[in-house]
Amino acid sequence: MNGPEPKVARRKLLLSPGLVGAVLAGHSAVGLALAALIYLVCLSGSLAVFAQELQRWEQPAGPVLESVAPRAVDEGFNAIRAKAPTLAKKTVSIELPSAAVPRLTLSAGGDEGVGGEKWLADAAGRPAARIRRPTSDFIVALHTGLLLPEGIGRTLVGLIGIALLALLLSGVLAHPRMIKDAFTLRRGGSWRLQQADLHNRLGTWGLPFYLTVTLTGVFLGLFFVIFASLAATAYKGDLRHAFSDMGFEGERPQQTAAAVPSMSAMIEVVRAKAPEASIRSVSIERAGTSGQKVNVTVHRPGQLSTYERYVFDTSGRMVDSPKATGETISRQILFALQPLHFGWFGGIVVKAAYGLLGLALCVMTSSGVTIWLARRRDKGRPAPMWERIWTATIWGQPVALALAAAVPVLWRSETAAAMGWAAGAASAFALACLYRNDRALALTLRLLTAVLLVALAVTHGVVWSRQMEDSAGWIVDAVLIVGAAVLAAPLSKRAAARPS
Amino acid sequence: MSMSLGSVIGIAAVLLTFSLSGLLAVFLSAERRADRTKPARVAEPDSRPRSRWRGWARGMTAFFLAMFAALAVGAAFAGLPVGAPADRVSIGSLIVPFLWAALVIWALADRKILRPVIGMVGALAVSSAAIAWGLLA
Structure with missing residues (x-):
């Protein structure tokens, strides 16, 4: 018996061709069953990474602030309460200016950024302009729920995450030769x-990133399904206790009327306790009742979680703080999910990396189906109709998303982004019926996207030129033009290759 | 010292750099080939007998049975009398998606559909018994 043979035999057993x-x-x-939905979630997710930049681009007018005095929070609370008294009874949130979003925003009654009354405020806390961000809201809604009703959409996206x-x-x-072939790319x-x-x-190469965003995405999408199933056992059916342990709180009945405590005083207390942390937001639940609760959320430099909070009761007494609760591993995991999923933890460099790797996942999804179509062609069973439909699915979405951004610039309607997206997607499939060659169809859709992106940047610049207070507006316009140039590159190559 | 997963930022940054630099190296060293006629040597999916009922059985197993089995195993793990309940729920919640995905692949890949069905029903039964024992204890 010689040495190497058993090794070869064992390797064959581990990864047999069967x-x-x-x-x-x-x-x-x-892959074939869900590729289109996976692609849609991944593409919209790659854009959702830049949701904050898109929000700034969509509304570049209004006060741009580096910081505000604590009393602006009290002023802002009183102002939004006066504008939306009914919504303010549920919850009021005041987001303070940060490097990512240099705005003071006031919102009442909104649930996870959806619905409610929202305003940009000036440095004194006075409302200056109603917040209007149809495109970024649309892209986030497409990514998190495929435009379906909240619970259904989120669960469906979670199930798509399981498939991914x-x-x-x-x-x-x-792929047993994964390591051996790691650098092989034949063109x-x-x-x-x-x-x-x-x-x-x-x-x-993208596997660590894909696993991270998919796992966190599944957890965010199927949170209630998975969490409730496991918590029911761990807490012997006491889900209220489980949610409380995780830092959530169930609904409490309205109590007697009470004065709203000074939030600027709470900010000073938090600043004294955590001088290195930056205050992100102040929110108040059940304002004006004896059961009201104020959360001051902070972010410490170099930390992943953006949900470290100090909680004050109706008398202004601190009842919960990160150090008092001693941040359990469960809370750390829970509050790290969103920054890890969206890349909101390391500034624009991390966001750019997330965007690029997100697009790599889109290309991988696209090429998976293309391999199947090419295999059919190689075996003499081509499916030209499916080739065109897949091309329209892949290259139609950039057209659709460009229109979802372009239409709201000119048409101020709640449904403008959705209408633009639907029109773009439908046009791509209509073109698929007219074309015979899928590669020509792909080139046409790429060029159409490029033209739309240039038109979008120019139109946006013209519409907002006199009020562009936030420089992010110009920067995003420039990025759109660079994106258009990248998409149009195949045309210039073709023109260069054409004999004169 | 704060314990808010600060080190994860460093790990994430390393992994992002690893992925992007690896892809850059791959694209920069791409090999150009002129021969378009040579047949491709790419792994082929298994060819297996197809029928409508097999497709439905696989689909149902991959969707429903895999989900229930993964959630049951996760719930049984969360019921273990070790550590804080919240930590067991959080860690279990990270295990469930991987287990669920692995069971989906088992249901769709195994040539004999009965094997994953028996395996998942068994896991479901054992986990349910463990959950019941934990709840009644």
């Missing part, structure tokens, strides 16, 4: 081989 083929069959089944996680895990199992050979190489290399 196992690889079986896992690949499962991988293909999940299954694809990532099966992709690793179905110019068979189309299927090119797409397979692209799919596998993007999958290999």
Whole structure:
């Protein structure tokens, strides 16, 4: 018996072609069934990373502030309470200026940023302009719930996340040469081989990022399904206790009327306790009742969680603080999910990395289906109609999203972004019926997106030129033009290659 | 010292740099080939007998049974009398998606559909018994 043979035999047993083929069959089944939805969630998610920048671009007018005095919070609270007295009874939130969003925003009654009354305020806390951000709200709604009703959409996106996680895990199992081929990218050979190489290399190198965003996304989407199932056992059915342990609080009955405590005094207390932390927001629940509660949320430099909070009761007494509760691992995990999922923890550099790797996940999703279509063509069973439909799905979305951003610039309606998106998606599928060649269709849609992006940047610049107080407006316009140039690059290559 | 997962920022930054620099290296070292006729050597999915009932059985197993089995195992884990309940719920909540995804793949990949069905029903039964024992104890 010689040495090396058993090693070879053991390796063959671990990753037998039969196992690889079986896992690949499962991988293909999940991918083909859900690729379009996965792509839509990933593409909108890549843009949702820049939601704060998009909000600033959408409304570049209004006061731009570096910081405000604590008394501006009290003034802002009184002003938003006067504007929306009924909504303010539920909750009022005042977001303080930060490097990412240099605005003082007042909101009443909103639930996770949706609905309610929202205003930009000046340095004294006086409302200056009603907040209007249809495009960024639309993109976030598309990503988190595919425009479906809140509970249904969020759960569906969570289930799509499970499918994506299954694809990532099966992709690793179905690729036994993952390490050996890590740097192999062949261009110019068979189309299927090119797409397979692209799919596998993007999958290999982006895997840590994909696993992070998918796992956190599943948890955010299926939070109530998973959390309630596990908490019911851990807390023996006492879900109220479970939510309380996690830092949430159930509804309490309205109590007797009470004066609203000074929030500026609470800010001073928090500043004294945590001088290195920056105060992000102040919110008050059940304002004007004896059960009212004020949360002062802070962010410490270098920390992932953006949800460290100090809680004050109706008399202005501090009843909860990060050090008093001793931040359990459960709260740390819970409050790190959103920054980790959206890349909101390291400034614009981390956001840019998230955006690029998010687009890599979109390309990987696209190439997965393209491999299947190319395999059919190689075997003499081409599916030209499906090739065009898939091309329209992939390249139609940039058109649709560009229109979702463009239409609200000119048409101030609540539904403008959704109408623009629907029109763009429908146009792409209509073009798929007119074209015979999927590559020509892809090129047309790319160029259409490029033209729309340039038109969007120019229109936005013209519409807001006299009121562009936030420089983010100009920067995003410039990024849109650079994006258009990247999308139009194939046309210039074709023109250069054409004989004179 | 604050305990708000500060070190995770460093780990995340390292992983992002790893991914982007790896992809950059791959694209910069891409190999150009002129031959478009050579057949591609790419792994093929398993060819297996197809029928409507098999498709439905696999779909139902992958969707419903995998979900219930993963949640039941997660709930049984959360019921273990070790550590704080909130920590067990949080850690269990991170395990469930991986387990759920793995079961989906098992249901869709295994040539014999009965194997994943038996495995998941077994996991569901054992976990349910553990949950019931924990709740009644």
